[in-house]
Amino acid sequence: MQTYTYTAREASSGKRIKSEIEAESEKGAAKLLQERGITPIEITDKGASHSPLDKILKRIPTKDRIIFSRQLSTLINAGLPIVQSLQTVSDQTANKKLKEVVSKVIADIEGGSSFAAALEKHPKVFNKVYVSLIAAGETSGTLDVALERLAGQQEKDAEIISKVRGAMIYPAIVMLVMLAVIVFMLTTVIPQVQNLYDGLPGIKLPILTRILIACSRFIVHDWWVVVVVMAVIGVFTTRWARTITGKRVTDQLKMTMWPVGPLFVKLYMARFSRTGSTLVGSGVPLLQMLNITAEAVNNVLISDSIHAASEKVKGGKALSDSLAGDPHFPDLVPNMIHIGEQSGALETMLGKCADYYEKEVDTAIKNISTLVEPVLMIVMGLVAFMIVAAVLLPIYGLTGHIGVNGFH
Numbered sequence: 001m002q003t004y005t006y007t008a009r010e011a012s013s014g015k016r017i018k019s020e021i022e023a024e025s026e027k028g029a030a031k032l033l034q035e036r037g038i039t040p041i042e043i044t045d046k047g048a049s050h051s052p053l054d055k056i057l058k059r060i061p062t063k064d065r066i067i068f069s070r071q072l073s074t075l076i077n078a079g080l081p082i083v084q085s086l087q088t089v090s091d092q093t094a095n096k097k098l099k100e101v102v103s104k105v106i107a108d109i110e111g112g113s114s115f116a117a118a119l120e121k122h123p124k125v126f127n128k129v130y131v132s133l134i135a136a137g138e139t140s141g142t143l144d145v146a147l148e149r150l151a152g153q154q155e156k157d158a159e160i161i162s163k164v165r166g167a168m169i170y171p172a173i174v175m176l177v178m179l180a181v182i183v184f185m186l187t188t189v190i191p192q193v194q195n196l197y198d199g200l201p202g203i204k205l206p207i208l209t210r211i212l213i214a215c216s217r218f219i220v221h222d223w224w225v226v227v228v229v230m231a232v233i234g235v236f237t238t239r240w241a242r243t244i245t246g247k248r249v250t251d252q253l254k255m256t257m258w259p260v261g262p263l264f265v266k267l268y269m270a271r272f273s274r275t276g277s278t279l280v281g282s283g284v285p286l287l288q289m290l291n292i293t294a295e296a297v298n299n300v301l302i303s304d305s306i307h308a309a310s311e312k313v314k315g316g317k318a319l320s321d322s323l324a325g326d327p328h329f330p331d332l333v334p335n336m337i338h339i340g341e342q343s344g345a346l347e348t349m350l351g352k353c354a355d356y357y358e359k360e361v362d363t364a365i366k367n368i369s370t371l372v373e374p375v376l377m378i379v380m381g382l383v384a385f386m387i388v389a390a391v392l393l394p395i396y397g398l399t400g401h402i403g404v405n406g407f408h
Contacts, residue, residue: 004029007042016041026123060125062158064095066151068102073147082143083109101125114138128292129153129275136282146282153278156354160270160361164263167365174376178383183219185387190216193391206393208386247300254299255328259371263364268297269333270357272306277350287313302328332356
């Protein structure tokens with residue numbers, strides 16, 4: 001049993017309360033509160049550290065989960081009991097957090113829980129896809145195959161995410177360097193230009209120079225205002241992005257914003273197809289597969305579309321027909337699913353669909369990189385031109401002023 005702190009509201013009085021409760025998991029704590037007529041708002045593990053540094057140090061990388069799955073699959077396939085297999089994998093892993101989680105899983109199994117039920121108590125480490133595949137593997141007696149499928153899916157997903165992040169690193173670095181150069185010019189060069197012309201009577205600085213001097217004064221003397229405003233905007237934006245409305249807006253932007261919109265659409269389709277193929281191949285029922293993939297895609301709008309399709313499937317409609325015409329699903333997806341339904345090879349067709357979109361993600365990343373580089377060069381050129389012009393234009397004006405005065 002673990003201790004959780006919670007913030008909740010009493011259904012009868014509407015009073016907001018904050019207290020502690022003991023339960024086996026966060027989900028169990030929420031269920032206990034609801035049984036008492038209390039609506040939970042926030043539930044957190046009392047023993048868990050919430051400092052960013054601790055979260056970074058104690059996180060479990062995807063690579064460690066992949067190795068865990070593959071090693072466990074090999075040991076179970078060799079005929080070792082589940083507890084002995086888990087203990088062996090735990091001894092071999094160097095990640096302290098994973099060791100701690102595996103130890104708790106072993107204790108739960110020895111206490112009578114199934115492997116899937118023991119994993120379900122650690123949702124931050126083992127998501128619904130993982131738990132569902134393990135449950136299906138336990139039921140069918142193919143736990144080693146389920147673990148091997150999980151490792152393969154995790155590798156594919158991690159590879160795609162790594163490529164997308166890699167494509168974003170170069171533009172981010174260039175933008176940071178450009179911002180640093182602008183701040184340097186505004187805080188060192190532009191003030192010197194201002195000091196140079198302050199002592200010359202009758203010289204009217206160009207509008208561009210005056211604008212940059214005003215920006216320079218603001219940054220030099222009122223930099224704290226910028227920091228405070230940026231911090232406030234960052235905090236409110238982050239909190240807003242976690243709300244339902246915020247998630248909808250940000251997820252919509254991801255799929256429509258140029259030039260990354262098509263990339264994210266293909267990424268979500270690859271994730272939906274790959275997860276669906278893995279779950280169907282492991283014997284997970286179709287409706288359960290849809291509910292799990294709705295969460296796995298990590299996009300509210302696509303998740304809503306999958307849930308809507310699930311309701312149609314409950315009513316007797318085919319999955320391909322349920323997804324056909326949905327604005328968030330390209331026609332290729334329901335068409336491939338239709339072929340799989342007709343041929344009885346839904347797992348295979350979903351896998352082929354995932355392969356196609358994973359290749360499309362690679363192509364989209366290359367296209368974005370090719371497109372972004374010249375755009376960034378143009379932007380950097382314009383910024384450099386503005387700064388150089390702001391410095392040189394007054395010099396030309398000063399030359400003309402001296403020439404006129406000398407002539408008279």
